[in-house]
Amino acid sequence: MDLLQYAEHAQLRRFVRQIDEGKYLFRQGQMGSSLFIILEGRVRLVALRKESEHLVNLLGAGQFLGEKALLRQEPYRRLYSAYALLPTKVLELTLNDIEKLQQAAPNVMVYVLKRVFQQVAERLDRSMSLAKMLRPSDPFEKLVSVILYFCQTFGKKVSHGYKVPVSVESIFYHMDMDKTLLEKSLELMVERKILKPLEKELYLVSDEESLKGVVSLLQEKLSPSSA
Numbered sequence: 001m002d003l004l005q006y007a008e009h010a011q012l013r014r015f016v017r018q019i020d021e022g023k024y025l026f027r028q029g030q031m032g033s034s035l036f037i038i039l040e041g042r043v044r045l046v047a048l049r050k051e052s053e054h055l056v057n058l059l060g061a062g063q064f065l066g067e068k069a070l071l072r073q074e075p076y077r078r079l080y081s082a083y084a085l086l087p088t089k090v091l092e093l094t095l096n097d098i099e100k101l102q103q104a105a106p107n108v109m110v111y112v113l114k115r116v117f118q119q120v121a122e123r124l125d126r127s128m129s130l131a132k133m134l135r136p137s138d139p140f141e142k143l144v145s146v147i148l149y150f151c152q153t154f155g156k157k158v159s160h161g162y163k164v165p166v167s168v169e170s171i172f173y174h175m176d177m178d179k180t181l182l183e184k185s186l187e188l189m190v191e192r193k194i195l196k197p198l199e200k201e202l203y204l205v206s207d208e209e210s211l212k213g214v215v216s217l218l219q220e221k222l223s224p225s226s227a
Helices: 095-104 106-133 139-154 168-174 179-191 208-222
Strands: 016-019 024-026 034-040 042-049 052-060 081-084 088-094 156-158 161-165 196-199 202-205
Touching (some): 034 042, 034 106, 052 139, 095 106, 106 139, 139 168, 139 179, 179 208
Antiparallel strands (some): 042 052, 042 081, 161 202
16 A cells, blocks of 8 residues: 555545645745655755755655654754645644554554655665765766766656756755856756756756766866866
């Protein structure tokens, strides 16, 4: 049984919410106490910095956000904003709700909490992977590592590669690089068809090995020593 089927359980129906496309589940800085489990649709998680939104993650059915609600009774300040990219259905639960449901529907809550903790472990692994990727001092190696991280974290796997959102702002959120140099690097990757534009800020990465191999080209064409 999947999460959507569990949401039809009599004890859970009252916690199901429908979020219209473009509507926020919550905003950065707001106080919150809810865990959201996505049943249908897609949610964009963003961080606001200097009045610009930076993509942190894209979440789909079966994923969750707001896991701090499991750790404390009192509200906490949201670190990010989250809004629906598509019409989205979520299960919204507070810690008090979860405690009550553990009594009323223990089998359901064991399944839900198991899924949540599995994803917490996966996120920790990805964070450690990103930290490792960002160790090299060369900015072009870091840039390629961030794009690979995007592929693995919120890229959509298709038969011929990954559809992945890439923008100057989203990369700049994860690494400190001169924006002009960053823009030129992305332009060169598009020119060499390493990144293939699909629509605004959405690209196809068809070959991870070619992406890794573009580092030497970026160094040759764009590093200060090559000028």
